[in-house]
Amino acid sequence: MKIYVIGIGLIGGSMALELKELFRDCHVVGVDQNETHLEEALALGIIDEKGSLETLAEADRVILSIPVKESLRLLPTLLDQLNDNALLWDVGSTKEQLCKGVENHPKRYQYLTAYHIAGTEFSSHKATHLGLFKLKPQILCEAKKTRADLLIWSKTSFRQMGMYLRFMEPKEHDRHMACVSHLSHVSSFMLGKTVLEQEADEQNIFDLAGSGFESTVRLAKSSPDMWAPIFEQNKENVLEILSAYIKNLEDFKSKLAADAIDDLHQQMKNTNQLKTILNGIKHNN
Numbered sequence: 001m002k003i004y005v006i007g008i009g010l011i012g013g014s015m016a017l018e019l020k021e022l023f024r025d026c027h028v029v030g031v032d033q034n035e036t037h038l039e040e041a042l043a044l045g046i047i048d049e050k051g052s053l054e055t056l057a058e059a060d061r062v063i064l065s066i067p068v069k070e071s072l073r074l075l076p077t078l079l080d081q082l083n084d085n086a087l088l089w090d091v092g093s094t095k096e097q098l099c100k101g102v103e104n105h106p107k108r109y110q111y112l113t114a115y116h117i118a119g120t121e122f123s124s125h126k127a128t129h130l131g132l133f134k135l136k137p138q139i140l141c142e143a144k145k146t147r148a149d150l151l152i153w154s155k156t157s158f159r160q161m162g163m164y165l166r167f168m169e170p171k172e173h174d175r176h177m178a179c180v181s182h183l184s185h186v187s188s189f190m191l192g193k194t195v196l197e198q199e200a201d202e203q204n205i206f207d208l209a210g211s212g213f214e215s216t217v218r219l220a221k222s223s224p225d226m227w228a229p230i231f232e233q234n235k236e237n238v239l240e241i242l243s244a245y246i247k248n249l250e251d252f253k254s255k256l257a258a259d260a261i262d263d264l265h266q267q268m269k270n271t272n273q274l275k276t277i278l279n280g281i282k283h284n285n
Helices: 010-022 035-043 053-058 068-081 096-101 148-160 170-198 202-208 211-216 224-233 235-257 261-271 273-280
Strands: 002-006 027-031 061-064 087-090 111-116 137-141 164-168
Touching: 002 010, 002 053, 010 027, 010 061, 010 148, 027 035, 053 068, 061 068, 068 087, 068 096, 068 224, 087 148, 096 170, 111 148, 111 170, 137 148, 137 170, 148 164, 164 170, 170 211, 170 224, 170 235, 224 235, 235 261, 261 273
Parallel strands: 002 027, 002 061, 061 087, 087 111, 137 164
Antiparallel strands: 111 137
């Protein structure tokens, strides 16, 4: 099985390692604009060969792991090049525009749009590892539009990697991601920015910041090159959830200024139910 990975980063690289573990005859071809990344991925055993899009017709499977803005531009052309039994899936974090862009493509049935909620603040190929996807959700959008045999292969492979599957419409996916992923990154970036502006002495940040601060700003170490386009692609949903978030911050500020501590306490107590939600949900695969 020949697998092309377009974009050798954390997700694409880790997916390549998982597929090599599942399929011993798997041969991974890496395609990336950065020649250094390809050389390093080759040395690390993430890929078996450097390749180009010109030979994409040789691929049995294609993982598209580049920023969504670039995927929107390339996806129709990539589908054009697939042989009749190949499957292409993207791992971008927004889906609505991608799905609309190929809804009438003659090879739409050879495309699966998937999102693995398994990233870290590190996006480099150097952070790739086996087990990244274990016990993590795998969201599939418009799965019924993918040819049955290709969909069965995908679902079986993802489950063998330890993921549990969720099925959503693209619009629903993007709205949920704005809530549980994109807002977290905005909040982390802006918290980090605020602290940098208020604490002129970097040594104080290093000496006084505890584990709570470190965990809260962890996502601020994420790549701006990756996240700025994500915010752009999901702009409407991010703006909507940001407005709700800012409203809550303003309410917190007003209650604190008014010494309404009992109200703040109750709000925080109500929010504690997140512990039960995050710890207590069982997933049926």
